[in-house]
Structures are given as structure tokens and as C-alpha cells.
Amino acid sequence: MPRWLLCAWSLLLPAQIAAATPAELAATVKAVGKNGEGQVAAIAAAKQLSQGDATTLLPILQAFDGASPLATNWLLGAFEAVADRAIKQGKLPAKEIEAYVVDRQQHATARRVAYEWLLKVDPTAADRLIPGMLLDPSAEFRRDAVARKISEAESLLSDQKTDAALAAYRTALQGAVDDDQVKAIIKPLKELGAEVDLQSHFGFLTKWKLIGPFDNTEMKGFDVAYPPERELRFTAKYPGKDVEVSWIDFETEDDYGKVDLAKALAPHKGAITYAATEFVSDRARSVELRLGTPNAWKLWVNGELAFARDEYHRGTQLDQYRVPVQLRAGGNTILLKICQNEQKEDWAQDWKYQIRVCDSAGAAIPPAKTSAAATRERR
């Protein structure tokens, strides 16, 4: 935007902003986007919104609906400024805020922030609200609820009420989406003789077709569209890095869905493997594909490139990457390209990945029936 236009706009904005309602101000804030889009207008609108009184708190919370992560931060700034002032004046509308907090249709982050401000005036709200939040859309509420359930289970176990403890741990596991809590539950469950399917719990994709190695000498293969990027024909053979390659079936038994390509194929260096699988969704929906790998990678869903990243050996962890994708009803093809480079250090030899399908809270989304069955149902 030219500087003169920016200056002119900045002069005109205050009058427009002063006349706007909280909803209108929030709409201006929510229009922020990439590369500073909507920034100047948002600055003025957010300032005005932040100066509101306690009666604007609920409209601000309601405005979080549909807010992007970036817009969420803008609205958080306004909400916290108003809430801070409202508390100091003894005017925080606790009852209305609580009603917002318990409404699971509302924005998860906004609900959590509202809850934390509610606690400042009503610490008893935690005991009242958290136990019912085991399956909440907000990962943070779930975490608190799971923590309470784990404590309950531990008490029961120490009182030697084994059956009740087992039931409590199983209930806790239903809500657990964070690995540390899952581990804290799994250990006693196993000691109590219970079987746990971690792969299903987390939603890991475990059955794959693999093909490789293709050449990645000097990391140049990252940008080469080898045949699997153009077609998925699982009976095909192609020229690979050194020899002809063909698809193989592979299923990982790792609890965390890790596919070790160095073992599944061989510890090739300067090489690429493609991994394909199908995920059957019960309906068209938004999900997160959460990937962990120390290697460079590309991810396609139904033939569309979802994301790509050329970083090697800077560590890996569960849920390292969260890629939002849109699934269609029925079968969805997921294709990964996992690239190994030629580093010689001991810590640069891993060639592996893990990927799972979950919602935004991290709860697994299980596959529906097979695509054939789903197709029959659609007819």
C-alpha cells in the first residue's frame, strides 16, 4: 500500500472506529491476514475494543467464532485488557462468562481464556466445571479433567480398590490426548493387566505401501517429481536410485506408529522413499494430520500437496508438524515423501516417520469402514 494512502486511511479511521459496535470492531480485527493484511485497521479497532467496559466482554468472546489463529491473538489482547479492568472494578460478569465457558460450540481458546479469568473471581468454578470436560473440544480443558481422573485413580489404587481404579484409568484414557498423560495412565493399566491399543488411541496410520529408494544425492531429489508423485499404481516398477524399485506392503507394530525406513528397506543415504496409505473417513471433514520425522518431507492428500519441508536432522517428536487438511467422505489417499540426506554423524542416520489423524484437540479420528463398504452405502 502506498505511504500516502496509508496516511490518509489512518486519518479517516478514528472517526469510523469510534462509531462502531463491539461486533463491528471485532469484525475489523478478524479481517487480519497474511503479510499484514488488515493490520492498520485492526490496530485502531483493537484499541477501541480494548477500551470497552465490562458489557463488551461477552460480545468480544462471541466474536472469536470463526477467528483465525492470528485474529484470535488480536481478540485476546482486547479481551484481557477489558477483563483486567472489569475485575479491578468488581464488574466481571461471572455468570455470563461461565455460560460461555460451558458452551462447547464456542471457540476453544476463548472458552479457556474466559475460564481462567472466571477463576480469578470464582476459584470454585474449577471443581464445578472441569470434571465434565473429559471429552471437551479444548485440549487444555481435557488435560485438566484427565489430571483429576488420574489423581482419582491413583487414590483408588492406593486404597487397593483395584476394579474402581481400573475403571477410572480407562475413563481417564478416553480423554487423554497428551503423551505424558497417556504414559501416566498406560503404565498402571498394564500393571493391572489391561490391554491398551496405543496405535488406535492416537490414531496412527500403520499400514503402508512403500517404494524406494529414489535418488536424493546432495538433497536434490526433494524437488524431483518421481513417478509416485504422478501416479499411484501399486503394481508398477520404476528406475530407482541404483536398481529398479517396486511397491511393498509394510505394517508397523510400533506403539507410536513409527515406520523405520532404514529397517523396512535398508539404511540408504541420499535417498527417498514414498509411503502411501488410504484413510476412510465417515464424512467430509477437516482433520489434522500430525507428522513426526527428522527427515525432509512432502505430504499429499488426494493428490493435492498439503505441505513440504526440507529440513534434515534437527530432531523429531510426536506431533512435530500439524497439517490441517480436508478429507472427503470415503477413501482418502495419503502420500508421504520421506527424504534422507548424506550426513555421516551418528545422530543423522534416522530415516523414519510417524503420522496420525486427529481433531484439533489431538483426539484420534478413527477410520470408517472400508472404502468399498462406504461406496456401497453412498449408492
Next chain:
Amino acid sequence: MHCLLMGLALILTATLANAGDWRQFRGTAATGIGESGPSASAAGTLEVAWSADLEGRGLSSPIVVGNKVFVSSSGGYRQDRLKVTCFAADSGELLWDRQFRATGRTTTHPKTCVAAATPVSDGERVFALYSSDDLLCVDLDGNLLWTRGLMLDYPNASNSLGMASSPLLVAGTLVVPLESDSQSVAVGIDPATGLTKWSIERPKRANWTSPVILPGKTPDDDLVLLQSSAGLAAVRPGNGEVIWRYTDGASTIPSSVVAGNTVYVPSHGISALQVSPGSANPELLWRVERLAPNTASPVYYGDKLYVLNRANVLLCVDPQTGNTDWQLRLEGPFSASPVAASGHLYFVNEAGLVQVVRLADEGEVVTTVDLGQTVLGTPSVAQQAVFVRSDGKVWKLAGK
């Protein structure tokens, strides 16, 4: 007359406040030198004046503006809570605490965290950068003025080990380094609006160094030095124009230090580069491989260059020749860089042991203070005190 005196008093107060401030990583001038640290006598009696609790994690340095200490932290199970907290510098009273959410990735190595970059202030606003590439701007009372989620614009400008380069305010531009193996840029941001003035491509290589200022004849002539594995780039902060480059490689962890027209770069040990005004070619004065610093950035103070090497030995170096005048073994290991004030250097090792070294013909540890917690962030010097933070606490250290 009364108004004139009042006005003069206000100007004087502001000037004094500015002089005593510590407004960005390694101080307002990014040199590691504090203009308002403990006096020489207070350095010998340093003790904890106050401490305050923090939540979450943080490696960033505190910054000080007037009587306010600002600290950034990251919290939550996924470190996706981005916090800015403000304390009164004289008492440690919590003034305000604000939280936002990460819009970018929060994966880091367990040793570091999402709040590793040190915030910056221009005296009216605080700019906090996080490893998620979120850049927050709040006023001194904690009100959000603007924010950018820079990973939206640069989706691969991240490092799975974590980003740690601090932004730098120079000549009216906030320079934000976002350098990594996959996507690598430096961005010049307008502090008033958060809008991008310029962005330049940088070497695609992980980088944890922070930019420094190469002073010009006037502040408007100042250049920003961006360091990477490729070397140095001297950039005009107003428009991102690269004025000169040093391409003989440099470290990606300890940052350079500037004294006058000389830049001491962690390159092949330490390389001293002289930059003549208006010249596009820095001249290599000397290079000494054995001066290689570990994690801590060197400090130029009192006509000497101080380097902390991999063996936790402090080297006092003649800046004209690169020869070592004296050396002093300290108790390490260190992640934090030293800072200087009133003839002393302040070190904090990873175990939280503060070691105060008096600088004379030789160096001597005159005081130690055991903070008892892991400290990885560089301390700050302001308000006749030293400010240190761990994950869980911030301390003010002053003389008795």
C-alpha cells in the same frame, strides 16, 4: 518559567531513564555493556534484592525500561502460550501479565524453549518474538498494540530445534531474523504498525545468532550486521539494502560484537574486521583460531575483548593483535553471555551460579551468588542492578 523547568525536568528524567535502560539483547546498544549497573563497590557485595515467580519456560533476557522489567515466557503443554510479564524494577511487584497463543510451530529441543529470543523496547512499546515466529507488540501497560504471525507469511521459517535469534531495533526499524535450514529471511518491521518494510533472503541454514548494530556517523546511518554460517551481511535497516558482506563463514551460535569501526566476529575463532566508513569491503585485521567462543558471545569493554571459550576459560584479549593478555578459569558450563558494568563482568553458569569478575591487570572473581536454578539466558544490567531469569524465577541482584 515553571513550565520550562517542568519540561526540562521531564526531558532530563527521560534521558536518565533511557541511559539506565536495557532495551534489547545484550543491552540497548547490543554490546553487552550496561551504563547503569551495580557500582564497583556494589559488585563486590552483590546479593539477591528480590525475586519473583514466573510460569512456563524462558531463555530470553529480561529487558528494563525505566522502573519496569519485562520478561517473555512460553507455557502450556505444547508451549503454545506466549506470555509477557512486567514487574516493578525497584520492588519486584507484579504489574501485569499477558498471554497469547502461538500461531506457528512450537517444537523445540528440550533444553531451549519457545521464549528464547529477548524482547526489545523503544521506550514506549515492547516487542516480543517467539520461536513460533509470533511477534507481539504491547505498550508498557500490557495493552496489545499489534501482532504478526510471521509463520503465516514464511511457513517454513522454523527450526525443529527451536529459533532463538533476538530482534534488534535500529534506526527506526525492528529487524527480525527468521533463519533456518528450510526457509530463511530477515524482515524489517515498522515498529508503529507491525507492517513489513522489507524482507531479504538469508542463507538457508539454522542460525541462533542475533544481529548487532554497526554505528554510523549518525543513528540514521547505523547498519545492522546479520550473522550466519556464511559470514556477515551489513544491511541498511531502513530498506534492507545489503551494503557489504564478509563471506568467510561464521558461527551460528555466539554473536559478534562491535567496537567503533571494528567487528569481532566468531569466525575461525575470532576474526577482527575493520570497516571503514563508506567502504564495501571489511578488512581482516587479525584472526585467532584458539579464541573460538562456545555459546557465549564476546564482549568488548574497557579497550579489551573478552571471550569465554569452550573450556570455560575467560580470555582477556588485546583487540589490536588478538593476543591473550590474561586468562581466568570460571566454573561452567555456560549458555548465557557475559555482560559488563563498572569495571566488572557478570557471568551466570547453567547451574545458576553468578560469578562477578573484577577486571584489572588480571581478572578476579570477587563475588558469587548461587541462584540454585538452571539459568540459560543472558543477564541484563540496569537500575544499578543485574537482572537474571530462569524458567521459574526472575531475580534482581544488587549491592548490599
